[in-house]
Amino acid sequence: xxxxxxxxxxxxxxxxxxxxxxxxxxxxxxxxxxxxxxxxxxxxxxxxxxxxxxxxxxxxxxxxxxxxxxxxxxxxxxxxxxxxxxxxxxxxxxxxxxxxxxxxxxxxxxxxxxxxxxxxxxxxxxxxxxxxxxxxxxxxxxxxxxxxxxxxxxxxxxxxxxxxxxxxxxxxxxxxxxxxxxxxxxxxxxxxxxxxxxxxxxxxxxxxxxxxxxxxxxxxxxxxxxxxxxxxxxxxxxxxxxxxxxxxxxxxxxxxxxxxxxxxxxxxxxxxxxxxxxxxxxxxxxxxxxxxxxxxxxxxxxxxxxxxxxxxxxxxxxxxxxxxxxxxxxxxxxxxxxxxxxxxxxxxxxxxxxxxxxxxxxxxxxxxxxxxxxxxxxxxxxxxxxxxxxxxxxxxxxxx
Amino acid sequence: xxxxxxxxxxxxxxxxxxxxxxxxxxxxxxxxxxxxxxxxxxxxxxxxxxxxxxxxxxxxxxxxxxxxxxxxxxxxxxxxxxxxxxxxxxxxxxxxxxxxxxxxxxxxxxxxxxxxxxxxxxxxxxxxxxxxxxxxxxxxxxxxxxxxxxxxxxxxxxxxxxxxxxxxxxxxxxxxxxxxxxxxxxxxxxxxxxxxxxxxxxxxxxxxxxxxxxxxxxxxxxxxxxxxxxxxxxxxxxxxxxxxxxxxxxxxxxxxxxxxxxxxxxxxxxxxxxxxxxxxxxxxxxxxxxxxxxxxxxxxxxxxxxxxxxxxxxxxxxxxxxxxxxxxxxxxxxxxxxxxxxxxxxxxxxxxxxxxxxxxxxxxxxx
Numbered sequence: 001x002x003x004x005x006x007x008x009x010x011x012x013x014x015x016x017x018x019x020x021x022x023x024x025x026x027x028x029x030x031x032x033x034x035x036x037x038x039x040x041x042x043x044x045x046x047x048x049x050x051x052x053x054x055x056x057x058x059x060x061x062x063x064x065x066x067x068x069x070x071x072x073x074x075x076x077x078x079x080x081x082x083x084x085x086x087x088x089x090x091x092x093x094x095x096x097x098x099x100x101x102x103x104x105x106x107x108x109x110x111x112x113x114x115x116x117x118x119x120x121x122x123x124x125x126x127x128x129x130x131x132x133x134x135x136x137x138x139x140x141x142x143x144x145x146x147x148x149x150x151x152x153x154x155x156x157x158x159x160x161x162x163x164x165x166x167x168x169x170x171x172x173x174x175x176x177x178x179x180x181x182x183x184x185x186x187x188x189x190x191x192x193x194x195x196x197x198x199x200x201x202x203x204x205x206x207x208x209x210x211x212x213x214x215x216x217x218x219x220x221x222x223x224x225x226x227x228x229x230x231x232x233x234x235x236x237x238x239x240x241x242x243x244x245x246x247x248x249x250x251x252x253x254x255x256x257x258x259x260x261x262x263x264x265x266x267x268x269x270x271x272x273x274x275x276x277x278x279x280x281x282x283x284x285x286x287x288x289x290x291x292x293x294x295x296x297x298x299x300x301x302x303x304x305x306x307x308x309x310x311x312x313x314x315x316x317x318x319x320x321x322x323x324x325x326x327x328x329x330x331x332x333x334x335x336x337x338x339x340x341x342x343x344x345x346x347x348x349x350x351x352x353x354x355x356x357x358x359x360x361x362x363x364x365x366x367x368x369x370x371x372x373x374x375x376x377x378x379x380x381x382x383x384x385x386x387x388x389x390x391x392x393x394x395x396x397x398x399x400x
Numbered sequence: 401x402x403x404x405x406x407x408x409x410x411x412x413x414x415x416x417x418x419x420x421x422x423x424x425x426x427x428x429x430x431x432x433x434x435x436x437x438x439x440x441x442x443x444x445x446x447x448x449x450x451x452x453x454x455x456x457x458x459x460x461x462x463x464x465x466x467x468x469x470x471x472x473x474x475x476x477x478x479x480x481x482x483x484x485x486x487x488x489x490x491x492x493x494x495x496x497x498x499x500x501x502x503x504x505x506x507x508x509x510x511x512x513x514x515x516x517x518x519x520x521x522x523x524x525x526x527x528x529x530x531x532x533x534x535x536x537x538x539x540x541x542x543x544x545x546x547x548x549x550x551x552x553x554x555x556x557x558x559x560x561x562x563x564x565x566x567x568x569x570x571x572x573x574x575x576x577x578x579x580x581x582x583x584x585x586x587x588x589x590x591x592x593x594x595x596x597x598x599x600x601x602x603x604x605x606x607x608x609x610x611x612x613x614x615x616x617x618x619x620x621x622x623x624x625x626x627x628x629x630x631x632x633x634x635x636x637x638x639x640x641x642x643x644x645x646x647x648x649x650x651x652x653x654x655x656x657x658x659x660x661x662x663x664x665x666x667x668x669x670x671x672x673x674x675x676x677x678x679x680x681x682x683x684x685x686x687x688x689x690x691x692x693x694x695x696x697x698x699x700x701x702x703x704x705x706x707x708x709x710x711x712x713x714x715x716x717x718x719x720x721x722x723x724x725x726x727x728x729x730x731x732x733x734x735x736x737x738x739x740x741x742x743x744x745x746x747x748x749x750x751x752x753x754x755x756x757x758x759x760x761x762x763x764x765x766x767x
Binding site for chain 1: 641
């Protein structure tokens, strides 16, 4: 008896008509990428479901532990293979159900006897397996329709296959199925969560971060690197573009009155992002903005900021509350990184009273005295690009 | 010189010293500083922490000034943090003073303490533990390996007894870590270990824990996630990680232990105190009517270093509380010596000890 297979049920992809096979292919590639550190996995993608096979039970345990993060999967089940004897099947059934919570749960066994040579008829098999499970776990009761636990037994040519546990997947679409977009990553709570929502809809991410040394320090940068690393753990690698932003930010402060520097700074970020977008084949900009959260996130502000670009700006968090965002951040493991107390380029230079209703014409008027184009191009040209996940080598390995 | 006092402390390994020196030379920044040097020191500190957590299979690792402080934090800190749940704590009479003094202090503050007695083998009665448990018992604190006799407490059975209760289990594993294997599933809620017992450096301990949040007893700048304030000595932490990684039991300890038990068996006036089931690296024995100090200094004349029952108690004249609690006959009580093996102990050392002991014994008997 061994667990050597995992059965995967697709998420929404089942409804995607002609694109279906490309979605399935994408999912298969993402699974390969996610588990590239493990031994060889055989992945067999069928129309309705996918099977992962491996001879290493340890590897499969890893797959089971990490698969709930991979998008495009509705649910999955470990499959146990046993030899073709009723005793082996009974033993396996007891072991499989033993891993689940049985107290007060309803239960049934179903059997597919594809191998007609097998010595017992279906009712006998049902009876034998069912009674050994029920006599072991007294909390179970039998229910034929919609039981909490259904143990499925498939008797094939060379072996029997059994499965009961159904583990929820992450849902959504396989990453990459939805194209690529550029996420503005600040280091705060919101932007990684916005990125996560888009990943879930199958969008691959490029990340852009604005770095203003010496006003922001290495710790703040480290924080962003750690966030980028987290965002690369959902089945697809990401590139982080670190933009040297100090000069642009200083120029803005020289040119525009204090209470609209924030609006103008954001407009510069958009313009830089637009340039990076062109070079990285992205089709949209993603931000973590949530309406009304801060001065820059009023409709008036968004209008004035958005005016610099015609690129679609996706704001998946626009209607969510801070508490919902915090919940998601905790769930995806970015919360503790985001709350580290280091300044980012948005929190320094913040004027005491930023305008919550900036006027576009005014902003344009003040910006109009100089051309920012050169500084923007310079920032784009001097950006640092880091690929994630980072190589896992521990720099202190020899020391420790 | 033959050093057989490894339960008092051990000689730091060369590799551990190398790590300590390199960390001091290259990564001397304060891990809380914002600059690069601080950042690198923090990365080293966190790598050391992760490595130790992984080695122990525990979630949280807090660096302390040693085993004593870790025990204080585990007991005083847990008591403080969970006093609203209850004010009853269970321990045993043979625990280390850092545990016993902690519970004494809590008792003076109104906590109720159950101190379980031990039988002649140094074991507590598991049924007694079970019946002592109450709804308001917040902590059971027991040691894995006794420092004076090597008596081993069954941690897995403690865990089983506490299963389904809200009582936390703290295990002082200072003498056991790296010496006897502990299964992942046996890991308690809180675990104390110390570096200098496994060929690391003195002044360096760890309290590891899972789903429990002890209240800090050393307070200040909020380092170590608030669990232990004070600038974290990164080189010590790194050296500890190294020492723990290198620590492993020597299967020969058991053989030597057996050899020495047989050897002591030849003398009518020598009684082996360590129970049969004790950990292999600690062996205590007593000579009738003779003070332990005399044996210790006589053996030292022969270049053999051993101690009386424990290094901590050897300086005060009283008989060890452990030896008393195990009901060792009065004539033997003050004649206890302890031999303890480490990574550098060899078979030749064991042979040399026997040779020297025979000589010493004859001299003392001749007096």
